[in-house]
Amino acid sequence: MNRSPAAPLPRVSGGAARSAHGPNLGDRAWSGLLGLLGGAVLLIVGVVVLALVHVARPALKAGAGTFVSSSDWDPVSGSFGALPFIYGTVVTSVVAILVAVPISVGLALFLQEMGPRKLRPVVSFGIETLAAIPSVIYGLWGLFVLVPALRDHLEPFLGRTLGFLPVFRGAPIGLGYLAAGLILAVMILPTIASVTTEVLKTVPASLKEGALALGATRWEAIRMAILPYSRAGILGATLLGLGRALGETMAVTMVIGNSPTISPSLFAAGYSLPAVIANEFAEATGDVHTGALAGLALVLFGVSLILNSAARLLVRMVASGPSRAVAS
Amino acid sequence: MRSLLLRRIRNHLMTALCGLGVLLALAPLASLLWLVVSRGLPGLSLSFFTALPTPVGEPGGGVGNAVVGTGMLVSLACLLGLPLGVGAGVFLAERGDGLFGRTVRFTAEVFSGVPSIVVGIVAYGLVVVPMHHFSALAGALALALLMVPTLSRSTEELVRLVPGSLREASLALGVPQWKTSLRIVLRTARGGIVTAALLAVARAAGETAPLLFTTLNNQYWNLRPDQPTASLTVQIFNYAISPYEDWHQKAWSAALVLLLVVGGLNLLARIAMRNSLGSHR
């Protein structure tokens, strides 16, 4: 993952103007060109935001208040409440996080602290492959492998054993929140696992060695020295994963059931923000419908920016050294 | 105080649980790869790459146009996105330590997590509506927008790997900064930049969501950037949700093709990386 190098490279100066022989035309032009290219990144983001707001404007005018508070999504009568999609996005992301974080952290700890070194390249190759698989292929796999497995095995089993909980009630259809959440878990696992591994690498060896020298078992050293040190980084990794889960479109729309309803059961069909955009945008009739979908995109965009910013800051805090790391 | 035995048992238990994490993480990968290969392989033939899709119920046919379409989309996206992404990356590595540079870096980092479907809407608004046409260009623009932030960050990382001593030696010989950047730093980092570009291309080739309402689809060959175009990913999506057995078969085969393309690009990226590191260390 992205990580600032430990020591910045020596740089002679920020600009060419300070050169001993006076202003150098070539250096100035080069600096200017690079500055333009860097500025282009800001420009792109600006254009994206403006274009989104432009498409969303009719809906924002028509009633931004009910947009995120109403659960009534009814294009025919022109009411656009986004609550079912927000709910579906949150529920599937939470399921994904609950499943993926323990597995990822376990995997990272095993690779970094416990297991044989020889395993590392093999597993990290596997994780990189997992990250490189296009989302539509995850959807294909979800539709023909995961959904039948859930319908025929896992959901009936959960219903029998944990059916007293409202989240595990209802007919096992396979398609629904649970399927979407599990697919997302697989998809965000590489992100969380690789960032966590990076974070673990930054833990000073002295901390662990100290704990071991005091007679702690390996697990105790992890729990008392390593985990507290890397807590903020793991949280950052989780937020990065969450950001990816929120925006994932194809795999989710293929298995979530696409139903704009809110139900407490994980077996039920639901909907997510990206899925409704994918399904309805090309055919939205009227400016308000199109605008409402662009408004959803704007919500998604805003939330993912916030999550990513927070995640980057947390990860950077840990990577930049023990002085600023959150230790308990 | 707890007994040593208890602590040991606990230690082993947690080790086993963490090891289980490794298995749980790799099990879906194994299942997915096995199914894509085992179900996709029987449908592969030469005509799968050369023929057009057939109407419902007509046997045979392939996804030749979708393979070409994906190729064209990605090439167009590279034309638009590579210069910007690589350029911004060089900026970040060479001039990125000021406030402006930090702003650009943070923006790129944060923007690289933006959902791809959002960018699809942007491309629809910017290209499809004004042009009154679904087009490869609109899809390529979406892919390029997605490419720039990630590419700029990875390019920066790889350019920064160039040893400072090389740069200093050049500057000490009186070579101007711009020549040093171009002739020494970028030439040395070439392998790394190629790696970053290949990874960006692999990512772009696998995108579906931003293409749904930008390139639409096309059941014919198309090489014109201003026309609707087929792509492997959209074709897999359409085949997967259909009710027809032979279309499911084609979805798996197309998925295998896509996986090979993406995997191949990743492999090339690794080789490029290794070569560039090997020759300078």
Next chain:
Amino acid sequence: MKKLLAAVLLLGAAASARAGDLLITGAGATFPFPLYSRWFSDYNKLHPALKFNYQSIGSGGGIKQITEGTVDFGASDAPMTDAELAKAPGIQHIPTVLGAVVVTYNAPVKDLKLTGETLSRVFLGKIAKWNDPAIARDNPGVRLPDQAIAVVHRSDGSGTTAIFTDYLAKVSPEWKAGPGAGKSVRWPVGLGAKGNEGVTGMVKQTPGAVGYVELAYANQNHLEMASLKNRDGHFVKPSIQSTSEAAAGVRMPADYRVSITDAAGRNAYPIASFTYLLVHRDTRDAAKGTALVQFLSWAVHQGQAAAAPLDYAPLPKKVVEQVTATIKTLTVQGKHVSLASQH
């Protein structure tokens, strides 16, 4: 690398700009897609330089894209509403063929019979099990499984949905007051799937499912179909015959926007509909406009023969005459198109 790409692009542009090749893009209904893809494929064989690129994205999408001018023609099973037409002046509906929306299901029941009332209550979520007393009443003597019903509906704006809900609103006051009729309604229950393809696929994949699709989709995938009780009180199986019966008594208005659901007639299937291509009355692009008008003429005459084998009912004779007259009024840059030289 960039030079190479540029060269490839140039080469591509040159190759596809071959003299005479014309790509006409259309989008819309999934309902007639099996027939349309056959038509466009056949027509391409007759006129190799003409390529019709038809994408079945749903009727809602067809109407939107023709209104925004991003496609050359649209397609919809639901006639456009007055409000939609107001935004797209100069759009002409051309009925191409008749189809039936069938209630298809994935449950161990042979020859299921349903009244409109029962059907509406299933889709309202009021009937949640296959062995519900209401279903049992419609199917005396049939063993019904104690299995949950999984309702499958469309997730996209759909003419098939419009036809289906138009029927439900006619036979069930509760439905009319609740979800109502339209291309996309607020479904109280169920799974959403994209296109007729998606609904068929989901019903096929999901035990206990019930959904609504065009006859052709159910037939080609060997899915069970329910008989529905029609206006005259008879249970009728969906078929080409019973679809034609539903259109027998139709009084076609000049703009072709008509509903034939819940039609009278002993053997009339109650959820039938015309499906339409949406074209501009006057096309500005001469080459595309001429090709499109000639294709329409071919479709309502020679093309009709392909309908029945694919489970669509051909247009009634009287309607063909009316449509032929309408096609003659279509213009390209203000001029009429000669149809004589064709065929």
